[in-house]
Structure formats: C-alpha cells, structure tokens
Amino acid sequence: MNASTLVQKLWNYCNVLRDDGMSYGDYVEQLTYLLFLKMADERAQPPFNLDGRQASIIPAAWAWPSLLARDGDELFDHYRHALEALGQQKGTLGLIFGKAQNKFQDPAKLRRLVVDLIDAENWTALGVDVKGDAYEGLLEKNAQDTKSGAGQYFTPRPLIQAMVDCIAPKPAEKVCDPACGTGGFLFTAFNHIVTHHPNLTREQKRFQKEQAYTGYELVQATARVCAMNLLLHGIGSEKHVPVKVMDALTADPGERYEVVLANPPFGKKSSTQIEGADGRRGTEKDVIERDDFWATTSNKQLNFVQHIKTLLATHGRAAVVLPDNVLFEGGAGETIRRKLLHECELHTLLRLPTGLFYAQGVKANVLFFDKKPASETPWTKRLWIYDLRTNKHFTLKINPLRREDLDEFVRLYQPANRHERTPTWNAENPQGRWRAYDHAELVARDKASLDIFWLRDETLADSDKLPPPEVIAQEIVDDLEAALEQFRLIAGDLAAQA
Numbered sequence: 001m002n003a004s005t006l007v008q009k010l011w012n013y014c015n016v017l018r019d020d021g022m023s024y025g026d027y028v029e030q031l032t033y034l035l036f037l038k039m040a041d042e043r044a045q046p047p048f049n050l051d052g053r054q055a056s057i058i059p060a061a062w063a064w065p066s067l068l069a070r071d072g073d074e075l076f077d078h079y080r081h082a083l084e085a086l087g088q089q090k091g092t093l094g095l096i097f098g099k100a101q102n103k104f105q106d107p108a109k110l111r112r113l114v115v116d117l118i119d120a121e122n123w124t125a126l127g128v129d130v131k132g133d134a135y136e137g138l139l140e141k142n143a144q145d146t147k148s149g150a151g152q153y154f155t156p157r158p159l160i161q162a163m164v165d166c167i168a169p170k171p172a173e174k175v176c177d178p179a180c181g182t183g184g185f186l187f188t189a190f191n192h193i194v195t196h197h198p199n200l201t202r203e204q205k206r207f208q209k210e211q212a213y214t215g216y217e218l219v220q221a222t223a224r225v226c227a228m229n230l231l232l233h234g235i236g237s238e239k240h241v242p243v244k245v246m247d248a249l250t251a252d253p254g255e256r257y258e259v260v261l262a263n264p265p266f267g268k269k270s271s272t273q274i275e276g277a278d279g280r281r282g283t284e285k286d287v288i289e290r291d292d293f294w295a296t297t298s299n300k301q302l303n304f305v306q307h308i309k310t311l312l313a314t315h316g317r318a319a320v321v322l323p324d325n326v327l328f329e330g331g332a333g334e335t336i337r338r339k340l341l342h343e344c345e346l347h348t349l350l351r352l353p354t355g356l357f358y359a360q361g362v363k364a365n366v367l368f369f370d371k372k373p374a375s376e377t378p379w380t381k382r383l384w385i386y387d388l389r390t391n392k393h394f395t396l397k398i399n400p401l402r403r404e405d406l407d408e409f410v411r412l413y414q415p416a417n418r419h420e421r422t423p424t425w426n427a428e429n430p431q432g433r434w435r436a437y438d439h440a441e442l443v444a445r446d447k448a449s450l451d452i453f454w455l456r457d458e459t460l461a462d463s464d465k466l467p468p469p470e471v472i473a474q475e476i477v478d479d480l481e482a483a484l485e486q487f488r489l490i491a492g493d494l495a496a497q498a
Contacts, residue, residue, distance in 0.1 A: 003133035173258035180215030297332035
C-alpha cells in the first residue's frame, strides 16, 4: 500500500466521524493513541522481538490485544480507562497520552477504526516513507482546516526541504527545533542524512534514531502528534521520544547543537517578558532572566533569534523562518540585528512570497546564520539576499509553493561551498533576484534594517501582468492582517506602559 492510498483510507473514515461531531484534530489525536498502542504491540512480537526479552512499554491491561478483545460499551469504557491510566505514566507514555480523552461518540465506530483500519495493517513492517508520508498527509489535511488553527503548526514542506538542503546536516551532528510543531524540520533533516549517506554504520544509525534530534513544543496536544510523526518517520522509539513539552524561551537548556532549524510561532507576544544582559525589565509579572540574551523584548520572534544563537554550538548553523518585523523593528530589534551581524555570520536572507502559510497576513523570510567565536571585528562580511517575493504570487490551493520553485535559490546558495557565490543581479540584469550587501552598507542603514528590496514590481507598471483577482484579493487581506497585527503589538506596548 502506498502513502496516498493509506491517507485516503484513513481520511475517508474521518468524514464518517465528522457526522458525530469529531473534528479533524480530534481524529488525528485518536489515531495517534491507537497507532502507538498497535505499534508497541507489533514490536513486542516476532520478527521484531525474536527472543521475547523486549517487553512492551504498554502495561498488559491496556495493551492493543485488550482493545481487540472487547466490543460495544465494554470497549468504549475500556478505551477511556486505558487513556486515563496511560496518561498518568511518566516518560514517553505520559507525553503521548497526557490529558488524553476519548472523543468517540459511537462504540461501533471506535471498533471499526480499531479492527478494520488500524489492526488490518502491520504498521511496523510498513516502510518509513509510506507510514511517515501517510501521517504527514493527515497533518496537512488537518492544517487546511483553517477553523481549527492547526495550520499555525504546519510549515510548507517544500520550504522545509529547501532549508534543509541548504543547511545540509551531517550524520554526526545534533539537530534542534526549539518550536517544533508537528516535527517537519526534524524528520526532513533525518531523511536528508539517510538519503545522502546510505552507508551509515550501526552506531551512526543508533545515533540518528535516539540522540541526533531534539524538539521543544509548548502545546501538549501538538507535542504528542509531533512525537508520533517522528516515530513513524524512524526517529525515536516507544521508550525514547525526542520531544520536550516546555516553553523553550524560559531558560538556556545547556545543550548545544550543530544545526538549528525552526519556524517560531508568528504574531503573538510572549506570555512572559525576557530580561536581557542590558538589564531592562518588563512590566509583566513573570520576568525570565536570560543573561545570554542581547536585549530585552516581549517580541517572541526576536527572543527566538536570541535563544537560537544560544542553542548553537560554535560554528553551528541555523535557518529560521521569521516575519518581516524582525528585519526592521527598532529598539531591541535594532540591537539584536547589530549584534547578530557582529557576533554571528549572517550570510543569507531569503525573502518569502505571501500565500505560503495557513496563518493569514504573514510576510516572512528565512535567515541563515552561523554562530562564531568572540571577535573584535564583525563576522558578517557580506549578506546575500534572494527575493522570492516580488512578482511572485502563490496561494495555498490554486498555486501552492513547490520545491522546484526554490531550485534556483538552493543552487545559488551553494550548499557545498557558499563562498563561491555569484550574483544574478547587476546593471545589465536589474531584475536579478540574488545580490549581496557588504557589512558596512548594512550597518549604515537606518536602524540596521535588513528589509531590503530592489526589484521593480511589474504589476505596478503593466496592468496586463496583474495576477488573477483572487490572488490580488488574498494579498490585500494579507497586507491588512499584517498591519493589524503590528497595531496590536503597538497597542499592547502602550497598554503595558500606561
């Protein structure tokens, strides 16, 4: 069975359950619980457990056979008690089943999902690409349900793939996502290594499975889905899941990583204000002292930039999706940009088009930077910018972003040797999308703004090149949403100062 067939099979049943009032998100959660129980049972059986010495992590009273042996109201009650009991366990079980609830309304429909859909497949024997892609397919469908808000945890997979292709993680490197959502960056990094290094040793494979990847996620329900997604993609095990449920910004975890890939949450101020090395304190009650931060700000994205700088090992590499305000905001924003240019090598900026994210009104970029040792002279010598925004029009359904739309950027990025770059912009080719700015030019700009663009917008000069009306309408909505979010931030700051 291929992934698309499996997705369709599972998704068709979701449409049946929606008649009972179960949402897409609820359905994915229930699948997560049941898949975990089924796979734990499979791995305790031959051929995966030949000598029988590897006991299942699931207590026998709540294991998969206990569900198969029941029907009707008895199954219904047993499933509810199983979720409660497993949610009280520590470690992996607590992560997967914490605060779990039975969302089924009809025992017959629960029985059908258990017997006809999940038990009918040998999930452990399915290829990682099949079961991983199948679960990803469900998550993407869930993200498309805009009412659920699940889209905020879903970064477009073509963008993730291009970012990972540029960063090119290596087998011995540790990879972290401090706002991991459903785990897309982590398993894509894993897939990149497995694809480009097909002859990994047994020790390297064990490192990839159990030590190489760490994700932090604030929301329990999202963390459990992430854990299942990673498990289905071959990362972790029933006894070791590399996802930590916590607010990554609260403290320096002490661990350092060679690679950080992230798309921190957009549009919301942090619930706590950070105190940085500048000594400034906010007006909110929960102030977190972070001596490793360059500046104090309640802007969550700016705090994530500082936190990622801390997480990186010396010479470690980061690729981070960030909204436009990080490029031009004054105050702490200017301080952080100047520090980033000096203490790190901020070498690449990808300006993203609108219409990529399920959250409306997002104008975003990808910043690529390396952490460097202390130096009196700035590490950033030249910032290369690729403009994928001007004269580009994407929508989530009609014209979605594809990986090939980023082919030119990845090629020009030169992942194998980024010091051999050449610009496509020059006087003879003013519409070239790839050009560089020296450090002196950047720091001389007002507030060291990195909100730089140079391309001529063809739609302003030629009405025949206007995009379709639905695209124009969506871009207007995006602009208004982005402006509204900025006003919310300003209003919040004013209220805090009152």
